[in-house]
Every structure is written in C-alpha cells, then in structure tokens.
Amino acid sequence: MxxxxxxxxxxxxxxxxxxxxxxxxxxxxxxxxxxxxxxxxxxxxxxxxxxxxxxxxxxxxxxxxxxxxxxxxxxxxxxxxxxxxxxxxxxxxxxxxxxxxxxxxxxxxxxxxxxxxxxNDTANVDLPGDATSGMQVFNGKGNCTNCHMVSGEGGRRGPELTRVGSRRDPDELLSALMTPDEDVAPRWWTVRVTREDGSVIEGLRMNEDTFSLRLMDEQEDLWSFSKGRIRSYERIETSIMSSVDGVLTASEVDDLIAYLFSLRREES
Ligand code: HEC
Ligand code: HEC
The missing domain is CATH 1.10.760.10 (Cytochrome c-like domain)
Known part of the structure; x- marks a missing residue:
C-alpha cells in the first residue's frame, strides 16, 4: 500500500x-x-x-x-x-x-x-516473375501452404504471409527463400524434448519460461512440458523451412517472389 x-x-x-x-x-x-x-x-x-x-x-x-x-x-x-x-x-x-x-x-x-x-512504399517494382504462376507454385509444387497461411488458408508453422509484400521487399523475399536459416526470430525456433521415457517430441517453441515449455509439433498439436519432468531439451535456432535452392527452378523462384510481393494491402 x-x-x-x-x-x-x-x-x-x-x-x-x-x-x-x-x-x-x-x-x-x-x-x-x-x-x-x-x-x-x-x-x-x-x-x-x-x-x-x-x-x-x-x-x-x-x-x-x-x-x-x-x-x-x-x-x-x-x-x-x-x-x-x-x-x-x-x-x-x-x-x-x-x-x-x-x-x-x-x-x-x-x-x-x-x-x-x-x-508503406507500394511502388510497383518491375519483377521478372509472374505472380499468377507464383501462386500455383506456392499452393502446389512448393508445398508452402503446409506451413504458411495466406488469407486464412494454410498452416500455422510459419509466419502468416497475407501481407508479406508490405513488410518485405523482393530482395528480402529472395533471401527468405534461399537462406531461411539466416536471422530466424526466436518465435520460430524449434525445441527437441526428450521425455523421461526416452521418447522425443520436436516442434516450434511456442512459449518458454523458467519452469515450462510449450511447443507445436508437425501436426500443429500443442504440447506442454514442465522442465523438471523431462530428461532434456535442446533449442534449435535454425528454421524448419528448407531452402528452395535446387528444389525449385530459377523461374519458379522468380514467380514466387512476384506472387509474395503482390501480397500487400490495396492502396486506399
Ligand atoms: C510502448 C509501446 C510503443 C513504443 C515503444 C512505440 N510505439 Fe508507436 N505507437 C504505440 C501505440 C499504442 C500507438 C497508437 C496510439 C494511438 O493512436 O492510440 C502508436 C502509434 C504510432 C504511430 C502513429 C500511427 C498512425 O497510424 O498514426 C507511429 C508513426 C509510431 N507509433 C511510430 C513509432 C516509432 C517510430 C517508435 C520508436 C521510435 C514507436 N512508435 C515506439 C506504441 C508504441
Ligand atoms: C516446414 C514449414 C515451412 C514450409 C514448408 C515453408 N516455410 Fe516459409 N517459413 C517457415 C518458417 C518457420 C519461417 C520463419 C523462420 C524463417 O525465417 O525461416 C518461414 C519464413 C518464410 C518467409 C519470410 C516471412 C517473413 O515474414 O519474413 C517467406 C517469404 C516464406 N517463408 C515463404 C515460403 C515459401 C514461398 C514456401 C514454399 C516454397 C515456404 N515458405 C515453405 C516455415 C515454412
């Protein structure tokens, strides 16, 4: 008082x-x-x-x-x-x-x-790729929707991309695709928990404090652990996203970038 x-x-x-x-x-x-x-x-x-x-x-x-x-x-x-x-x-x-x-x-x-x-710069940069083809790669061959949501559709294991073009320029998008392990925000770190019975659970680190850990596994199921009651855990600071380098062709990557960069709010 x-x-x-x-x-x-x-x-x-x-x-x-x-x-x-x-x-x-x-x-x-x-x-x-x-x-x-x-x-x-x-x-x-x-x-x-x-x-x-x-x-x-x-x-x-x-x-x-x-x-x-x-x-x-x-x-x-x-x-x-x-x-x-x-x-x-x-x-x-x-x-x-x-x-x-x-x-x-x-x-x-x-x-x-x-x-x-x-x-807030929505100036239209001339990009080599085609956004419509990029959307097809995103939803198809690229399997990007496994982890990313665009306009309410897709997974939750990666950042929501509905307006990624507002916060990332084409160069940054290219590095996000080619070198995902660089500069991974703590929100997207992974933890690997070994339980007392030796079984291993791995997933995105949703929450962590002195005593507890919460993670989301590949099926998007949530797990909570009390740190005193597991055998060990390991924090992995790389991305669960793998590089598109060598997986997609250069023109597919261009198309993806054109698509991602088009995901912006309309100018009002
Ligand atoms: C403690 C939290 C906090 C910090 C730190 C902070 N802001 Fe803000 N900012 C706010 C909130 C809350 C508002 C909305 C205020 C309102 O209009 O009610 C706001 C509003 C703004 C706006 C006006 C947005 C608009 O639509 O008019 C700008 C611009 C802005 N912040 C920029 C900054 C910048 C640049 C910094 C760092 C130098 C900063 N803010 C630091 C909380 C913060
Ligand atoms: C296994 C899940 C997974 C898959 C599949 C995946 N991503 Fe990601 N992606 C992530 C995670 C997690 C991050 C955040 C960590 C990081 O920076 O890599 C991320 C980050 C990104 C970013 C940066 C977002 C930002 O806000 O800066 C872009 C852009 C992106 N991904 C696009 C794609 C595209 C395009 C594909 C398909 C070719 C794809 N991702 C496939 C999980 C995934």
Missing amino acids: PIRSLTAIVAPVFLAAVYLTTASAVPHAQETTENPFTTNLDVRMGQRVFRQQCGRCHGRDGAGGELGPDLTDGFQNASTDAGLFSIVREGLPNTQMIGINRNATDQSVWMVVSYLNSL
Missing part, C-alpha cells in the same frame, strides 16, 4: 518532467519539413533504430504487435513527413506511444521516418 501511493505521486511529476525536457530539447523540430535523409542507407539505419526502440510494440518489421498498431498501412495521425517526425520525436499524448529516445538526433529521427515511409 505505501509503495502504491508513492508511485501515484511520483508518476505524474516524472511525466511532467519528461514532457518539459522533451519540449524544450526540440523547440523547432517542425522547421525542417523536408526529410534530408532518404537514401537506402538512411532507410537501413532507420530500420536499425526502429528494431531497437519501436519493435517491441510495433513488431520487428512494423507490421503491428500486441502493444502498437501496424505501421505498414498508412498513418492515421500524420499525412506529411513533418507530421511523422513529430510523432516519432514526441510520441502521441495520452497513449502508449512514447516516441524515440530523448537523446536521439534529428538525423536519426528522419532516418526512422524514411524507414516508416519505406514500409
């Missing part, structure tokens, strides 16, 4: 202090309305800042998370770069949106703005 009332008194004071400091640290942020940092390198730097500071709420790739909305489908609160700048810099009052670290330079704020714009 005493602790709680202390927090209640301290919190508003603290917030007020943050607000004042932020406001005076960037008195004329909106004076520059044109983003000076828009090269590909700037976008990548912005992406890096984003992953460090924003990903926990908005998702690593800005497609939305439990705490923050999808940022790949336009912005409700800003229509210009300057507007985005001030949201990223100052956050949105009375919401969980807290904005960037107070010590961030204007340059890194602009880089984040460039990155946010890149997430």
